[in-house]
Amino acid sequence: MADKQENKTFEQKMNELETIVNQLEQGNVSLEESMDKFKTGIQLSEQLQDTLTKAEHTMAKMMDKDGNEVEFEASKDEKDDHDANKAD
Template identity: 50%
Template sequence: MSNKKKTFEENLQDLEGIVSQLENGEVPLEEAIAQFQKGMVLSKDLQKTLESAEKTLVKVMQDDGSEAEMDAL
């Protein structure tokens, strides 16, 4: 098994698969709990990635190469 970090899209796909399994209701309770916990970890990781992307997008480069928040312009 590779230690390569999964992409945002791969993690989102994994989370969607977990949600689908849990919604189906055919997963044994112990497995459902484990899947739910894994889904929560994935959800938090995805949220952190989105927050980081948002912070990056709200910054713009100044003429001197420094960054400034868009609100400061």
């Protein structure tokens, strides 16, 4: 399941997290299912935060200390991630 989560876009993960939150707020699920959904929600939240942190670091690299844009080339890891997402 973790592999499937990793292949989802940021928006897909965010939508899934919102769905989980809504289901838990409504309280129409069993305790066991609530615990599973809570665990999944925590994992999604951590993945989303990681994505945002990486994006923030990328943006910081694209700006110099005066806030001017600098030439940017994606790192090998970012290119690999991008290519992998295009294949899906």
